Structures are given as structure tokens and as C-alpha cells.
Amino acid sequence: MNVEHTDSPGTGPVAALAAADASTRLKAALAIGTHPEPSQVEALVARCGVEPDFFVRDMLTWALTRFAPEVTVPRLRAELSGSAQARSQALHTLSKIGDARAWPAITRDLLRDPDEEVARSAWRAAVALVPEGREEDLAEELAAQFGRGDRELRLSLSRALVALGAAIEPVLDRAKASGDPEVRAHAGATERLLLDPDAGFELAVHEAKRIVALGGEPGADR
16 A cells, blocks of 8 residues: 655654754755745745854755745845844845845845855845946945955955946045055955956955055056
């Protein structure tokens, strides 16, 4: 006699998302994404906010992209007022889903979040979701953070700006005239990346600082 298999309480891929073993959690997220059911979205999103393993978080995001945006986007937007990890992961997932309805949720507070990982995720999400015609406004907001953080954070900001293309040129020109040498150097390095995406960021920063020290403007020797 054939018996239809059903998961008992505490079993199945949703329950396995909380397993102690990371590989088990990874397989659970893969299984859910392979055969998505709307009832599983809540568990996926909740797990994103606490999952310690990078690869599992990446699989959770992939699984969420397999659902209709009508189901995932409202739930992910609700996470943007949660913990730092919940905010960061929700922003990352929204950028991967790419649904324009998420744009209003990318607030100035998120773009300037004191948690660097949240801010970094917000920059990427904003660039992915910005409506046509709003690129320069976004560039203005991002450029207000020139000089923030360490090398890696500055590189992330520069890459986000460069992804906006020519819309960033006016804000770069203004930033290069800043009274803050760190802002001028960061703007100069970003300009060099815009002109040559394969340029090394470390070299671009060094060159920009050298030009600033000599009293010139980064990019003036092109």
C-alpha cells in the first residue's frame, strides 16, 4: 500500500533551518528554494536575521528569490527595523530580488546606518533599485559619506557610486573641492575607478592623496 509522506512537526526543511550543523541548514535552504511554498517564507526571513554562517545566509537569500516578490518584499521590508543582521540581510536580499516596490524602504537612515555592514548593504540595494531619473539624488546622498570608515568600506562606497555611471560626475567635482583632505582623496579615487574600473583602489587612493598633498585636485593631471 502506498502511503503519502508528510512531514511531522519538528521535521522537514523548515525545521532543519535551525539544525546545529551548517551543512544541514544549507541543504534545508536549498530544498526550500528548489520547491518553494509561500508558507516557508516566514521561516526563511526569520533565519536570515540570526544565521551565523555566510554560505547558509547566501543560500537563504537565493531561496527567497525563488518566491514571488509580492510574498517576499513586504516581509523583508518589515525586517529593516530589526537587528543589524536582519537589516543587512534583508537589504541584500531585496537587492537580489530587484523589485522596484522596495525602493521607498531604502531610507536615508539606512544609507547612513552606523553599522557598516548595514550601510554597505543599503548602498548596494539603493543602486540596484534606484528609479530612472533619481540617480543623481542618490549620488548626492552617497557622496555625503566620502571619507567614512576604513579602506574596505570606502571601496564599497566607491563601487556603489561608480555603478551609477555619469550621474556621479557633478558630486565628484564638488567633493574634490571639499576642505577635508580625506573627502577629496576618496572622491579622487572614486573618479579614477569611474574612468578605469580595473584600476586598483589602493593605488587610486594613494595617487589622490599625493595630488592633494601637492596642492592640486585629484584627476587634474589627466
